[in-house]
Amino acid sequence: MEKFEKLTGIAAPMPLVNIDTDMIIPKNFLKTIKRTGLGVNAFAEMRYNDDGSENPDFVLNKDQYRQAQIIVAGDNFGCGSSREHAPWALADFGIKAVISTSFADIFFNNCFKNGMLPIVLPQEQIDVLMKDSEKGSNARMTIDLEAQEITTSDGEVIKFDVDAFKKHCLLEGLDDIGLTMNKAAAIDTFETQAAQARPWV
Structure with a gap:
């Protein structure tokens, strides 16, 4: 998994509340178990018209937000069914x-x-970031995970909290498999000792 340390990028304003996982990636795209290739279908029902053409009113179809790396969203983002395809689609x-x-x-x-880094902030700070994101591609935010700070395009700094263990995993690029592989030496030692103690197993 790629490390997340500091990100400077375009933020897309998405003030809708209750954006659920079916809105993020509709159920008809859940047939794959691959993490790649889902990005083109992210927000498909809002992003495309019935004829397959792009909906020009959807924020990520606007030229200034096509390269967005940050979403500033309304309350209760990611609700609904527990499909891992939702973060896969956003990341892709x-x-x-x-x-x-x-x-x-x-x-x-x-x-x-x-x-991916989800950040929880009070509404008054979301309002500041939403307004900043509405400036388009010339207004870039910086998220510094180590310092736990967001810097707006105007230089305003907003602090955020993050669980220490989850922060460590993002900074080091460790998913569940990576965490397990970090313990490979200890696992090998355990298996050797177990084989010696119970050779019949």
Whole structure:
């Protein structure tokens, strides 16, 4: 998993509340178990018209937000069914951080496992970031995970909290498999000792 240390990028304003996992990646795209290739279908029902053409009113279809790496969202982002395809789709699109007043628990934890940073802030700070994101591609935010700070395009600094263990995993680029592989030596020692103690197993 790619390390998340400091990100400077375009933030897309998405003030809708209760953006659920079916809105993020509709159920008809859940047939794959691959983490790649889902980005083109992220937000498909809002992003495309019935004839397959792009909806010009959807924020990520606007020229200034096509390269967005941050979403500033309304309350309760990622609610609904517990599909891991939702963070897969966002990550494949290029989203590396989502900022909201709250997240559904399963989606929140799945973000960390897929190298994406979900940030919870009070509404008044979301309002500041939403206004900043509405400036378009010339207004870039910086998220410094080590310092736990967001810097707006105007230089305003907003602090955020993050669980220490989850922060460590993102900074080191460790998913569940990576965490296990960090213990490879201890696992090998255990297996050797177990084989010696119970050779009949």
